[in-house]
Each structure stands twice: as structure tokens, then as C-alpha cells.
Amino acid sequence: MNPVAAPWVRTRLRAAPGAACALALLVALTACLAAAFPRAMDRYADAGLHRALEQARPDRTGILLTAPQPDLLLTPQQRQEALRPGPLRERYDKALAAVDRPLVVDRAASTYGVRTTQSLKVPDPWLPRPSGLPPQLVLATPHGLGDHARLHSGRLPRVTGAPVTAATSAVEAAVTTETARSLRIEVGSVLHVPGVERPPLTVRVTGILAPRAPEGAYWATQPLLRTPALVTVPGSTGPDPDQYWLGALLLAPEAAPALLGTAGNPVRYWQLASEYDALHAHDLDRLKTAVAALESGPGLRAVRSAVDPATDVGTDLDEVFASFDRLRSDIGPLIAVAAVGTATVAGVVLLMAGGLAADRRRAELALLRARGASLRGVAGRLLAETAVVALPAGALGLVGALLAFPGGRVRPALWAAAAVTAVACAALPLRAAVAHRAVRLHDGRRDVVSVRPSRRRTVAELTLVVLALAAVETLRRRGATGAAGDLVSLAPVLVGVIAALVLVRLHPLPLRRLARTAGRLRGAVAHLALARAGRTSVSPVLPLLALLTALTTAAFGGSVLSGVDDARDRAALLTVGADARVEGTGPLPPGLPDRLRGAPGVAGVAEVGLAYQAKAEDGRLSVPVAGVDPGDYAALAARTGLGAFDGRELRREAGAGTLPALASPAVAERYGTRPFPVRLEDGSTVTVRIGLVRDRTPAVDGEEFLVVDRSGLSADAARPTVLLLTGDRLDGGALRRAADGAGSVRLRSEGRARYVDSPLQSGAERVYTAAVGAGAGYAVLALLLSLLRVAPERAALLARLRTMGLTRAQGRRLLVLESLPPALMAAAGGTLTGWAAVRLLSPGIDLTTIALATTSSPAGRAELRTDPWSLAVPALAVLVVAVGVAAVQAWWSGRRGSVVELRAGD
Template sequence: MKSVTAPWVRTRLRAAPGAAWALALLVALTACLAAAFPRALDRYGDAGLHRALERARPDRTSVLLTAPQPDFLLTPRQRQEALRPGPLGRRYDKALAAVDRPLVVDRAASTYGVRTAQSLKVPDPWLPRPSGLPPQVVLATPHGLGDHARLRSGRLPRATGAPVTAATGTVEAAVTAETAESLRIEVGSVLHVPGVERSPLAVRVTGVLAPRDPGGAYWATQPLLRTPALVTVPGSAGPDPDQYWLGALLLAPDAAPALLGTAGNPVPYWQLASEYDALHAHDLDRLKSAVASLESGPALRKVRSAVDPATDVSTDLDEVFASFDRLRSGIGPLVAVAAAGTGTVAGVVLLMAAGLAADRRHAELSLLRARGASLCGVAGRLLAETAVVALPAGALGLVAALLALPGGRLLPALGTAAAVTAVACAALPLRAALAHRAVRLHDGRRDVVSVRPSRRRTVAELTLVVLALGAVETLRRRGATGAAGDLVSLAPVLVGVIAALVLVRLYPLPLRALARPAGRLRGAVAHLALARAGRTPVSAALPLLALLTALTTAVFGGSVLAGVDHARDRAALLSVGADARVEGTGPLPAGLPDRLRDAPGVASLTEVGIAYQAKAEDGRQSVPVAGVDPADYSALAARTGLGAFDGRELRRDGRSGPLPALASPAAAERFGSGPFPVRLEDATTVTVRIALVRESTPAVSGEEFLVVDRSGLSAEAARPNTLLLSGDRLDVGALHRAADGAGSVRLRSQERARYVDSPLQSGAERVYTAAVAAGAGYAVLALLLSLLRAAPERVALLARLRTMGLTRAQGRRLLVLESLPQALLAAAGGALTGWAAVRLLSAGIDLTTIALATPSSPAGRAELRADPWSLAVPAVAVLLVAVGVAVVQAWWSGRRGSVVELRAGD
């Protein structure tokens, strides 16, 4: 058998090298994209998790273990020994071993030691006393102090001479530069900490330190050890509350027993820092389980048995992981939409390539079957022939993905690449086995006009349609992140399947209806083109499914990306009110508006005076009141689309009546339509009457606001404290120079960039864009394969017709008209299906998570809406490709001549 199989494979590959290379290229490209997708998700997910951990600060992401001070039932010697570095270090090693993976501890940033749980008053008179209250200090003995700080002056503290005990009278300490500056401590300073049943403990400062990494876990987990705090005494109120300084004195680890002689309640602690680079987003569920186990589970029991039965564990890692999980859960289903659509199109293209190869070799395989070849033998040889090409190509695509995207997991990439290779290997043998399961010498017509669908096909299609409709309805009712979250990725594909099945059923009807009128025309081209279009094989449902799925995914993906951009633009515009905003805490300088008007890029400027603490009616609730020039402000509102109105409706008739006001719906409901007084921040009172109601306005964002004509306000209240600028290319530096510190400068573009807070958001957008682009490329390839399938027959037909007098121009028109019905069907069906998918699924999809960094943005919920460009561009592209291929085919056949294409007897 081997001696027969090898020559067959080698001979067939040599007979059609072009087809083999084309298959290898298709498999390599598809395997590369399939393997790259999970690795890209891993990279962006890990980057998003690391960003979330970095933003959460080490005091939330570290695990702090604290144990009570040694039991008083122990002897004084035993209590002192329990706080020395040796026993603490051994318990530290056991605590590290109790932490379950995948939670990894950064040993270099972790530490342990002893600190006083209560601060101690230091009565030395030379220390600063902001309110006459003595400062307080915390005594701590962190391990590894010299590795995480450099000396500004002096030296590190030491415990020299006899071992330190609770009765030791003098110890050495170091302070950070911030503590030294705030508490006026220098090298050589001595602080006296009150003792218990003994004289005060004298702490001599021997060094001033500068942390090597102030924001790292070693220092930031317990910020007081690095930075002193000015503490306000609870219960003291007023403009000058009682305050005192609270700082930390860092003793040598061997001096920890001295803390037992104070009233600070010394407790040992073990500070375990998280190693961010070792934490991965795909392990998030296991990470949350590990943290939960450490807080109240088996890991906590391990810690308590190894460290102390009363050990307390504190960390906010669970909250950080939960916040990241909410972000990932909101983004993941949307990314899966593009992946499912692109994967479906890629799979259909692989099947189409196999179908093209099977049709090309239909006569050969039929002859083999007629001569007695078994179905299994033919399929086995085809499998070996395809595997020789597909396996190396799939491996090459996998290697390319691994090299292009390092850092992701190997197994998911290997699995997707193997799935692509398996489909490529099995498609041709299965297609050939299905087509040649019975021995036939001649096949009848198999076109869409003549062949009637069987009952089995009808039942299968109806079942698929019902299942797809049920899935879409479930998604609409439960949403993308609910119980139907997995369906969102398949929803556009399901809609495309429904449309493809319906359009294949309806496709013959217009062809039959147009065939008779076209036959009465004088020319033969139109009638012949319709007749040729009706001869499209029944298997055209496969390329139509690929095109509709790709177009639906492209429309859906384009609408998602457009919705994300619109939501960010809208949120930034609502927050800023214009292209730029200059706002001060009080009235702005008189010359500032003119300086800003002269800044590069500024097209217009609107002055606004906003009283945020204005009181209405009973004075218990405040409402922001904006005083504006009606003409300028109405132009700004119309330009930004934020509550456009006619400026004349905001002007007051006469000087005695109430001021007309533009109000938000909430303010209008609260105050009604009658006049009511408003007390402004300068203590003046004006009477206003709500004349206009708008959902939003440029000057103020929020649920309640009032906008009035500032000519009706007092001179003090009318002075502008906010300037709204419009322009296409605003110079940030020029605006800051013009403002000259008089007010804060905010740009709409900078505000928009602030909404992309996590690499998970930007990475999801890139993956989404790449997936949609790949799907569009596969759609074009599917269209080319479908046209290539009929290319030999078309070229031979043109050659025959030219021998009968058909001109080249008529040949071009024939091929274009022949390809137009299916192209028009795919283009119109794709646009309609994409629009329907967006309309059907918009109720269950919320773009707020992927669009905005915070759900509490001014724009509210970001909804999915159909994007006109996403609807039009893919449909037009399909038509252009179809017409372009037909024109190229006609030109190429005319260039080669008729004799080359005709056989003897034609």
C-alpha cells in the first residue's frame, strides 16, 4: 500500500503545483491568524490586569499578615525572643509557602518586622506642634531596610553591645527624608518615647534615608513608614481644627524587643507583595480563589498554623480582581463576536477551497470510482495528498504567530492552529466522498433554477432558522453579559445563516421572472446573462453564506467601533462643553478672553459665569446657574449639538419681568413653569421663569441646571469664570501660556483619551478591528473562489460565442451581467442582514464598558447603533470586486484568443 500511495501523492502534487501552493498559503495564513487570536487576547488581558494592579497601589494589592504581641503567659525572655529576626524570618518562610499559586509573592519587595499598633506621643519640645499638640510616632523594625533605601546622611541603625531587651534604655533609628523634613529631625536627634513601668525609651536618629522606590510595595504597603501625616483630631471642627504630626521611626530588626517596654502594643507583621508580572488574566478565577482561600479558607488555616493561631490577613486584592473581572466580562463577549464571525468565514473559505479542488477533479474521481476504486481508498489518498501540503503549512503559520506575539499561552494557539489544519486536511476527502458515494457516469443539471429543495433540506433549514431565532431572542431578553452571554458571539453568524437560507430560496424567483421579458429584447446578451446566472450551482449557498456572514460581521463590527467612538466623543463633549474649557475658581482676568481668542486654532470663544452653589426657593438645595450671552451661547449649543435653542427666547422682555431660563428636565420638574427666586453666590437674588427645557447644555453637565441671560444678573455674578473655546486644531501649549495659571485648561481631545483607561479596552479594539479586517479579506477571497469556480466554463463560453460573432465589449457585458445577480444578492443581503443584526441585538449589548473607563460618565449608557459607512462600504466593495473580476476575465480571455480555449469538436 505504501509503495502505491507515495507515487500517487507525488504525482498529483507535481501535476498541479499551483493549487498545492495556493492551499499551503491559505492554510498557513488561516492557522497564523487562528493561533494569533488567543495569544493577542492573553497579551492584552495580562496588560490590563497589570495596569489595574498598578493603579490600585501596593497598599491594596499586597497581603499584610499581622499577629498579636507575644502572649503575656510566656516568660519575659520568651516574649523577647519571639520578636527577634530569627523566629520572625522562619515564620516568614512558612507564610510564603502557604500562599497558593497562581498568586505569586515578590520576595524582593516583601518584608517583615515588628511595629507598634498604637502611636505614641513624643513630648520633646523641639518637635513641631501645629495646634500645640505633641507629635506621635510609630516604632517599626522592617527587615531589609538597607536594600530598599539609600542614605542621605548618617548611617543605618544598629543594635550594638548586649542584646536589646524590654528594659533597654537607648536604641538607634532612621527616618525617611520626608519624615525628617516634616518633624525637623536631624542626624543625632534624640526622641524620648514614653515607657511602661520604666523610664522613657531614648531613640537616637543615626541616619536619614531616601527610598529607592517610593511607590514600590516595600514602602507603599504601609505609607506611614515613608511619609508622615498631619492628623486632625476627631471632633474638632471649624476653620482651624486641632492637628498633630504622625510619623515613623525605623529601628534595627534586632531592637524589636525594646518595643515591649512601650505602650504601643508591638505586633509582628509579614508584608507579602504581589509579583504583577507572574499574574495572568486567564488565571483570574484561580487568583480570586487563592485570595479567598487566604482570607478565609484553607490557606488561612495554613498561615495560622505556621505563623500564629490569631494571625489576621488583610488585602484588597479580591476587590481589584473583581473590578478587572467586570471590565473583562463586559468586553469579552463583544470581542467574541468578531472572532466567531471571522472564524466562520475562514472555515467556509476552507470548505470552498476544498469544493473547488473537488470540482476541478470531478471527472478524474468519477473515472476512478467507475473503474472500481473504493470510496475509502479514494478518500484516504486525497487525505494523504492534502496532509502533505496542509501540515507543514499549519506548522509554519503556528510558528509565525508564536514569533509575532510572544508571551501568550501555547496550548490555545496550538489548538486553534491544529483545528484549522484538521479542517483543511479533511475538507477535500469528505467533499469528494460525499459527491462520489454512488458511482455515476453522468450527472444531471444541479443549478438553483431547476433543482427543487428536498423535504429533508427543508426540515433542516427550518430547524436551523428556529434555533437561530430562539438564540437571538434569548440574547435580546437577557443581554450579552447575562445567562445568554455565550450567544452574543454567535448572534451575527446566526442572523447571517438565516439570511443565507432565505436568500438561496428566493434567488431563483427573480431570475425566472426576468427571464421571459429579457427574451423579448433585441439583444441576446441580457437574456443569455440571466440564463447563465440561473445555471449557478446549488452549492452557491456556501459562498453566499460566507459573504453574508462576513458582511454581517463587518457591519456589526463597524457599528461597534463607531458606537465606541461616538460614546467617547459624546462623553468628552458633555464633560468639557466645547473643544476646550478654561475654568477658574473665581472670576477670570478681564484680558484673558482676548488672549485666548488670539491663540492658534481658536475659532470662537463663549464667556460663561457659573454659580454652582446658587440656592433656589427655600435655599436648602443648590442648583448650578450659568449666566451667558444668549446669541453666542445659542450658536455654541447648535455647533456642539448640546441642547440647541433660539437665543431670542432667552432674552428678557423689559427690565421688570422674570428672567427666562433654559433648564434641564429634572430642574423643570422640580421648579415648574412659574416664576421663582434664585439666590446667587454674591448674595443677590433674581427671579427666573423656565422657558426652555433641554436634556444637555455646554456650560454645565449634570441632571439639574439653569441657563439665564447674564445681562439680568448683577455685575459680580455676570463676571465670567468659565470660557468655552471652539476650534479644529487647538494648541495645548499656547492655551496654557495664554491662561498663565488663571484657570485650569481642559481639552476635549485629552478628556476623550482619558476614557481609554485599560490596555484591555485598547487591545480589544485592535483585536476587533483586525478580526473584522480579516473577515472582510476572507469575504473577498470567498467571492473570488466562487467566481474562479466558474472561470473555465465562462472562458470556454466566451471562446465559442466569439466564433459566432460576439464582440469583446459584448463579452465583457455578458460576464458582468452574469455575475451581478449573485453579487447584488450578497451586497444587498449583507447590508440588510447587518442592519437587522444591529437592530435585533442592540437591546442586549452595552458598549459602555469597552468605550468608557467608568460607567458613571456624563454620556450614560453607550448603545449600539447601525453605522451608515459600515453598511455601505462592504456592500459596494462586493459589487466592485465582482464586476472587476468579470472585466478581468473578459480581458484575459480576449487576450489569449479563442483557439487556445476550444477543444476538438467545439
């Protein structure tokens, strides 16, 4: 054959423009989804990293370089010169250069200066003294004070006249509004800071500053410079411990040498803020390496050579990165399962599209081979023909993904789109090369009766079985985070592969038996439909693999999403104890329960008198005691599922001196079933006997508790301190208005929302949902492609049978009955495979991290459980689509008539 020529390609595309457009649309959509996946994960991971950095606050995410005051062997002039702004600025620039990428410093939020490390007692009598102790102050000279604060009153401190030295007697300073309010400082106030071998340093306050971004890195890295603290003297105990104020005075940078004349042990510091937006999750390993190098590696050596040999580097960035890495590592394998499942289904659809095109042109390609065309030449022409359509479509899909998800990496998206395009280009030529590797003048029967499984196929199937079993066992033994990631991610897909191969081998057997049974019935439609379903001329492996993989992934994904919701609901319920909780620091107002019952959505209110510090028996151990109304509380426990019990067993008998109690296992083990006294917080004592043991109870979130009938308590102890509310769609605003500040109001729905702590969690859920939805869509497309492959044969069959007297109604029944067995096989196999995959893999899957953004939960380990809806809905959808397509085809064939479908001689 001649080399691939354009006229051939142009001719073939013009001959089937519909097929070319359909292929282009399929490739563009698949390439877009494939390229969008890594971009979306990059986007959510970056947002999660930035959220983690924001929650950690700048004092942990910043890098603080500190160097001691200059060597005492230097002259006084040299020591003073080292603290002036010029030398500090030079070392600041060198410190910035020593921080290597991917760490990026936010220069606008960074600063440097000098500050005392020891607080100094200021004896001025007009300063507040909570316990008679004078306040203590630190002195600091931060650079860029005017850029990060606005003047509330007065002016910024400055240096006039001769340069400041250690012997200077007076300097100017500013304070923040919070410091001024707490220490009663005003513009013009004068403070006297004790000196060393010199008179006290006079500090005149010239301005009060309001920070522009109080929570930003400039102020929050060293919060004492912004907000004073009321410090308790170590060792001071009792109801009124000794306390004193600790604050800061902000001097002009040029006044730094004056700190040498105090006992504050001044140090130089360079405060480097991290630029969150420039940090990316895909660089996390490099980020951790860079931080480690700064703390105790080449980076620290570079900083010390550039700044000072005694420079110390302090940061908690490594801990923040490690915490985020644990979250990402726990969520990643779950996302990989959905991604691999969806990718498998999409790949199968692309292969089926190529197979459909090869079958449609089987006669043409066989004729070319019979006339002497080489296999390489035929495959080359088909590759060129497909590439002309697939390459522009793949590029268009890539561009769509880049525009839809800005900010992610380009290379992974490019590789994903390229892989989709390569599969789409290779599917048709490879399928044609396999089918026409030998020249044939006539194809024999190709149904499941005549085509027997070869030894190679048997070996391949056994290999897949071993791989699937190894993946499942690895995941069960070591978990999703510790196992080999690739094999674990493939586990649900391999389970679907094995199920597809087994069903393909077994499904003709029951169909033939049913066909023999149907042959004894009156009418030929059922027998003919079952016979055709059992002797199909199209290999069902690929469509069945697509359906089973999609159904397994949907079942797995639905179970993951359902398990996440259940874990959050359970954790929020255990924390709140009901749908809402109103709790006061003391007894609640008498009319509050009635007001809350009238709030929108409230169905019931359980009153609880809760004593957290009740003392049991000898008074050394405390145990929370809840006084409740047995009937209301039993109804609440039954509704919430937190330790349901029969309220009659907790009710106090008239005249009895001992109260029956419900206890936690720990308390029951400690005190047994004997009566023992309990002293409540109001000083009264009751005797209780444990008769019921439950792991949980609504009123107390903990492992130790006692629940008794409050009618047996004193009047003060029985007064409710907690109200537990049940109802649907509770209005938090209405409840807070009804409470009117009498107690804190917590809603279960609000507690549940707080568990979504990281964009990586919510992003993972969205990606998982999208992956499951895309997999379901590709499964439907695979089903449609499989039906399109047999559509011409079915249409011709109906035409022949109608010439023999088959009615339109019988034709519809024939196609529906013929499509039901494979659809039922796929639906039942998919349901069973999904259930088996969830049950097999659940021991190795921990949903706690993705549900709660933490490795621990109030409800314990969040396990993967089968979700019935995720099993039933996709399976029913397969049946509906298969039957619907068959009915539509029968209706359309009836409209076209028999002559259109028949050839001469039929």
C-alpha cells in the same frame, strides 16, 4: 485499491504544483490567524490585569499578615525573643510557603518586622505643632531598609553593645526625607517616646533616607512609614480645625524588643507583595479561589499554623480581581461575535477550496470510481495528498503565531491551528466522497433548476432558523453578559446563514422574470447573461454564506467600534462641556478671553459666570447658576448638542425685574414656572422664572442647574469664572500658555483619551478591527474562489460565442452582466442582514464597559447603533471585486483566442 502510496501523492502534487502552493499558503495564513487570536487575547488580558493591579496600588494588592505581640503568659525573655529578626525570618519563610500558586509573591519587594499599632505622642517642644497639639509617631522595624532606600544623610540605625530589651533606654532610628521635611527632623535629632512603667525611650535619629521606589510595594503598602500625614482631630470643625502631624520612626530590626516598653501595642507583621508579571488573566478563577482561601479558608489555616494562631490576613486582591473580571466579562462576548464571524468565513473558504479542487478533478475521480476504486480508497488517497501540504503549512502558521505573540498560552493556539489544518485536510476527501458515493458514468444537469431542495435540507434550514431566533431573543432579553455565551456569539452568523439560505431559494425567480423581459429586447447579451445567472451550475450557498457572514460581521463590528468612539466623545463632551474648558477658583482675569481667542484652532469662546453654591428660595437647597451671554451660549449649545435653545428666549428684557431661566428637569419640577429668588455667592439676589427646560447644558455637568442672562446679574456675579472654547485641533500647550496659570485647562480630546483605561479595552478594539478586516479578506477570497469555479466554463462559452460572431466588447458585457446579479444579491442581502442584526441585537449589547472601562457613563448607557459606512463600504467592495474580476477574465480570454479553449467537436 491498494493502501495509500507515496508515488500517487508525489505524482498528484507534481501534476498541480500551483494548486498545492495555493492551498499551503491559505492553510498557513489561516492557521496563523487562528493561533494568533487566543495568544493576542491572552496578551491583552494579562496587560489589562497588570494595569488593574498597578492602579489599585500596593496597599490593596499586597497581602499583610499581622500577629499580636507574644502571649503575656510567656516570660519577658520569651516575648522579647519572638520579636527578634531570627524568629521573624523563620515565620516569614513559612508564610511564603503557605501562599499557593497561582498567587506569586515578589520576594524582592516583600518585608517583615514589628510596628506599633497605636501612635504615641512625642512631647519634644521643637517638633511642629499646627494647632498646638504634639505630633504622634509610630515605631517600626522593617527588614531590608538599606536595600530599598539610599542614604540622604547620616547612616542607618544599628544596635551596639548588649541586645536590646524592653528596658533599653535609648535606640537609634532613621526617617524618610518627607518625614524629616514635615517634622523638621535632622540627623542627630533626639526624640523622647513615652514608656510604660519606665522612663521615656530616647530615640536618636542617625540617618535620613530617600526611598528608591516610593510607589513600590515595600513603601506603599504602609505609606505612613514613608510619608507623614496631617491628621484632623475627629469632631473638630470650623475654618481652622485642630490638626496634628502623624509620622513614623524606622528602627533597626534588632531593636524591636524596645517597642514592648511603650504603649504602642506592637504587633508583628509580614508584608507580602504580589508579583504582577507572574499573574495571568486565564488563571483568574484560580487566583480568586487562592485569595479566598487565604482570607477565610485552608490558606488561612495553613498561615496560622505556620506563623501564629492569632494571625490575621488582610488584602483587597479579591476586589481588584472581581473588578477586572467584570470588565473582561463585559468585553468578552463582543469579541466572541467577531471571532465566531471571522472563523465562520475562514471555514467556509477552506471548504470552498476543497470543493474547487474536487470539481477540478471530478472527471478523474469519476473515472476511478467507474474502474472499481472504493470510496474509502479514493478518500484515503485524497486525504494523504492534502495532508502532505496542509500539515507543514499549519505547523508553519502556528510557529508564526507563537513568534508574533510571545507570552500567551501555547495550548489554545495549538488547538486552533490543529482545527484549521483538520478542516483543510478533510475538505477535499469529504467533498469527493459525497459527490462520488454512487458510481456514475455521466452527470446530469446540476443547476438550480434541476436540483430541488430535499426534505432533509428543509428540516436543516428550519432548525437553523429556530437557533437564530433563539439566540437573538436570548440576547435581547438577557444581554450579552447574562445570556448563553456560545449561542449569543453565533447570533450574527446564524442571521447570515438564514439570509443566505433564503436568498439561494429565492434569487432565481426575479432573474428568470428579468431574463424573459430581456428576451424581448434587441440583442442577445442581456438575455443570455440573465439566463445564465439564473441557471448557474455552481451551488451559490457557500460563497453567499461567506459574503453574508463577512458583511454582517463587518456591519456589527463597525457599529461596535463606531459606538465606542461615540460613547467616548459624548462622555468627554459632557464632562468638559465644549472642546476645551478653562475654569478658575474665582473670577478669571479680564484679558484672558481675548488671549484664548487668539490661540491656534480656537473658533469661539463663551464666557460663563458659574456659582456652584447659589441658594434658591428659602436658602436650604443649593443649585448651580450659570450667568451667560444668551447668543454665544445658544450657539455653543447648538454646536455641542447639549440642550440647544433659542438665545432670544433667555435674553433679559430691558427694565424687567425677573430673569428668564433655563433649568434642568429636576429644578423645573421643584420650582415650577413661578418667579422665585436666588441668592448668589457674592450675596446679591435675583428673581428668576423658568421658561426653558433641557436635560443637559454645556456649563454644568450634573442633573441640577439654572442658566440666566448675566447682564441681569451684579458686576461681581457676572464676571466669568469659566470659559468654554470651541474649535478643531485645539493645542493644549498653547491654551495653557495663554491661560498662564489663571485657571485649569481641560481639553475634550484629553478627556476622551483617559477613558481608554485598560489595555484590555484597546486590545479588544485592535482584535475586533483585525477580525473584521480578516473576515473581509476571506470574503473577497471566497468571491474569487467562486469565480474561479466557473472560470473554465465562462472561458469556453466566450470561445464558442466568438466563433459565432460575438465581439470582445460584447463578451465583456456578457461576463459583467452575468456576475452582477449574484454580486448585487450578496451586497444587498449583506447590507440588509447587517442592518437587521444590529437592530435586533442592540437592546442586549451595552458598550459602556468597552468604551469607558466602567459600567456607568456620564452619557448613560452606550448603545449599539447602525454605522452607515460599515454597511455601505463592504457592500460596494463586493460589487467592485465581482465586476472587476469578470472584466479581467473577459479581457484575458480575448487575448488567448478561441482555439485554446475549444476541444475537438466544439
